[in-house]
Amino acid sequence: MPDMPALHALTRSIDSLAPDIVTLSDRIWDFAELKFQEFRSADLLIGALRRNGFTVRQDIAGMKTAFIGEFGEGKPVIAFLGEYDALAGMSQEPDVDYPAEQTPGASGHGCGHNLLGCGSLLAAIALARHLAEHELPGTVRYYGCPGEEGGSGKTFMVRAGAFADVDAALTWHPAPFNGVRSTNNLAVLEYYYRFKGTAAHAANAAHLGRSALDAVELMNVGVNFLREHMPQDCRVHYAITDAGGRAANVVQARAEVLYLVRAPEMSQALALAERVNQVAQGAAMMTGTEVEIVFDTAATNLLPNLALETAIHANLVSLGPVPFDEADLDFARRIQATFTREAIRSSLRLYQIDGDVFSNEKIDGTIPLHLGLRDFEGRSHFRAGSTDVGDVSRVTPTAQCWAPTWAIGTNPHTWQVVAQGRSPGAHKAMIHAAKALATTGLDLITSPDLLSEVRAEWFEKIRQEPYVCPIPDHIQPDVGWG
Known part of the structure; x- marks a missing residue:
């Protein structure tokens, strides 16, 4: 059960920090830099870390836009994973419900990584402040991970030993639903x-x-x-x-x-x-x-950690739903009107939102955003995507949550994702994800029993599936092409 006073203190801290981080997220959306070319995005994130007392190491694993920010000292070491790369050819005007290139042929944040990187940053900064204010031991790290889209930046960081002393890693991803969904991906x-x-x-x-x-x-x-x-x-x-x-x-x-x-x-x-x-x-x-x-x-397939996922879910239960307002619902409703009923039905089925995959209210757009919290079944599901988070999960216990930055029915890598990427509703969902990650990070630091359970599960699974980095030593990041 989460420590409610600590949860409330952390969430208040996140709310106070959020306006600056929201601005950061929108600027990274504007930059929309491709894999390994995220120089301005990385500089913004590094600047925010340094202003908040983090020391920063750059040029990790031969990647100019990879970095690690660190605060505190001693064990445990809790990592927050951030991404900030965009997709080629996905330029799109923000906050509109129709396809419209902002700059013909340019890139765009078609997977919401401007939100992902800043949400994790917000969690890391808030947790670091909490440790300092309460004189708690432990180390908070923010991993600036470039090139998730086709670059496997985290895999190169894993190969370089960047996660060797990390006790657990946390991350999240934009989605059309709120909650934890344990996945076995590809x-x-x-x-x-x-x-x-x-x-x-x-x-x-x-x-x-x-x-x-x-x-x-x-x-x-x-x-x-x-x-x-x-x-x-x-x-x-x-x-x-x-x-x-x-x-x-x-x-x-x-x-x-x-x-x-x-x-x-x-x-x-x-x-x-x-x-x-x-x-x-x-x-x-x-x-x-x-x-x-x-x-x-x-990139290697994910190694789920049910104990850590259960801890995130418990904090999401305590946080309650994302506080969307009528303006958020109206914009999501207009975005959802660009989808077919089958696309909406497919999204509900894929993510098992509220377990009610054929809800007429959700299919018809009456409920265009996920207003609840999906059940956590305590088991993994098949997911056909891939992510370099999988390689991190092979060297330290790793878990993620999802937050409803997109209207129900939205698929990644589409103009609708880009259009929603700097909306007020997306900002609220990003802040909600930061609260879930920060409170779970605090649980890992203040509850040795939880951390032991998480690591024991990981050790047992990795014993059965020993990890070998899939990228040979002679291969270097393809930093010359975006």
Whole structure:
């Protein structure tokens, strides 16, 4: 049971700090910087940490936008994970209910990481203040984690030993629901397949050409046939990143395709990736081209910690619902009107919001925001996404909560996420998540029994599934491309 006086003191502190952090979140939304290029966003977060008494180490694991802020001393060491990278091609006007690029072709916060990074920051600063005011032992750390979107920044930080002495890690994510949902997600591997052929005039000397683009297309066809013969919960998807040029009368001498290979366990992902590699080699053989297989990055599937998730849920119960007002509901209702009924129904089903997946009130938009708290079942669910939080969970007990920054029915990586990313309702949900994380961090510091239970569960699970970092030592972060 949470310590209610401490919970109230922490939440009051968070409310007093919130206006400055909300402004920070909106500025990071404005910057919308891509993976490993989040220089202005990182500078804002670092500045806030230093103003609040944190010492900061930068350039972690070879990434200029990775940093660690630390406050306090001694054990336990509690980590808060922050993200702040955006997505390419997702520029969108804020606070509107229709798609409208703010800057054509620019990036946008299509996964809400401006909120994520600042919510975790708010929790870390508030907890640090509480420890100082009450002369409590323990160390609070804020991990500035770049490149979650396709960069696996946390995996590189794990490989560098940045989490080696952390006792537990906490984070959250924007969502269309409020609560804890334990997930078993997918491990992911990323590869570039670069085909090299021979250029030729496509009409009078086509027989001399060897088309790299043909090889890419044949590879994609081959992988599509492979889908029938891979485990059911695996995923394989691709993007052609270089089609070899725009001239149709030239046989393309080069072409490149990026593949993501996902599976419930990293061992399965590695086995499936080998089959994809064989398809690529076969496509090269069929076209008389050469293929270079370039490992890009990877992230391991999450290791859930039910004891830590239960602690977060208990604090969410004590906090009550997010204090949305009628203006928040009205904007969410207008956003929700851009979704089909099936999209809303799918969101309710996916997240099991209130256990009532076919609620007419939610499907029809009468209740466009999640006003309650989803039940925590004490077991994990399958989720088809991937995150580098998984690698952190393999080296220290890790848990996260979710907060309803989006209207019910919103899917990540859409213009609707960007449009809602600096709304008053999203700010309220971010602050709510910060309160849940900060109070759980305090529980871990002041309750040795809870921390022991959390770590005992983690040790038992990691004993059964020993961790090996999926990124080889010679691979460096792809900091030159966003």
